[in-house]
Amino acid sequence: MYSPQEYASMDYLAIDRLSKQFSAHGQAACKDISFAVGEREFVALIGPSGCGKSTLLHIVAGLSAATSGAVRFKGAAVTAPRPEMTYIFQQYNKSIFPWRSVIDNVGLGVKYRLQLPRPEMEKLVREQLKRVGLDRYADYFPYQLSGGMQQRVAIARALARRPEMLLMDEPFSALDAMMRVELQDLLLSLWQQVGLTILFVTHDLDEALYLAQRVVVLSASPGTVAKIVEVPLAYPRSQVATRREPVYLELRAQLYRLMVEQVIAGRAEAP
């Protein structure tokens, strides 16, 4: 893994004084946010609900425009979705198209991008399904799968596009606890195997700490960067052992206090 100095210098994805206001005189969703993500880094973004973390991720993905500030990916401003980045939505049951079988959902990720002949595309798709443990479910339809399996389909579809970066918007928060834990470990192993950069939005600080190398904490509405915390825990991480480590527990307490402060500050400011 990289040392903090190494990835700080890479400046792979740069978010530069980004603000978003929904209407001319409406309240800002996020304000003056700046941080960077290094290549192959895993960064989690947490904050109280309504702090604009999903809005921020939308802007980073090029799905909506910022009011001011800029997002730069490898030096170029992001103004529309880029093929190197793939977005994973919280609502997997919407993002996975119910009218397509599992294999066709994953195939849609590359159908227009790679222009592969049918057998090669099928091979590529089946490889991705194998990676997420769904190779036996290729011909199933989404309604026949559990929530966790549906989100695996979304991850397989993202991987088929050979992305450099995954933008994940609370991808596991609609899943039950066991599924969530399983998918967290799957994601970590994919991150290490494939060599991805991941920006992961969550409201769950345990999830953020368990997964990420750095955690960016946003303040309550309008969201600003309250703190950036390094997580010096070794990979591979373990659901039992890592969560018992003194460093983990100390960081958890620290982040918890920070989050509570943000929530209280947010309430005090609310009209």
Next chain:
Amino acid sequence: MSSRVIHWMESSRASGVLLIVLLLGFWQFSALYLMDTPTWPPVTRIFAVWYENVVDGTLIRHLLATLWRQMLGYSLAVLLGITLGVLMGYYRILNNLFEPLVEIFRPIPGPAYLPVLILFVGIGHEMKVVLIMIASLFPILLNTYGGVRSIDPVQLDTARTLGLTTAQTMREVVLPAASPQILTGMRISLAISLILAILSEMIVSTDGLGYFTLLAERTFKVPDMYAGIFTLAIFGYALNRLFLLGESKLIRWHLESSGRR
């Protein structure tokens, strides 16, 4: 009633079929013994006349004439309705441009267009096709529009993150996502198209089931009239059945996931 009868009535629709048979039996009985009038012929006589008309090709010819103009008008309505509905649902500008116009034309009952059409298109085949098309258009248009408008933003964002162009998004996301509502509109319009086909044939025509049925009444061939109506019942039923069959194949994912199967 014994519990076995109740169970039988709950578990199948056989009782409904039996009811039809009983009503036909009552019709037969009343026509033979209670109401001795030419306007109420026995069912057996109607079926005999129906059989004659099928065998000598008369009913088949009229049925095909009706089917042809109905399907022509209906297909045009489907094409136009889906195209306009998708465009209006997808592009706010087109919605603002066309929505008031649609709202003005929508409440006009289909048959009200008939006098205007006779003036401009004449009384021939084209007039009937256009009438059927206009009356069938609105349910398809409005349902398509509603279906496209209610597409979840996440689905459209997904299309964007997958780098789909507008045309690809229409094909891969918009049309399939709206297909349950589009098919609902198409089913409503299928019934409407038959109504308008029959109506236009009754008003001015030389063929079709509407023409056949009304002519039979006017020439005092009452059993033929009932034979025409029976044919229409069977025809309409078959059309709807066929449609449902196609629908269950096309949107199986929707019916299965919403537990309608």
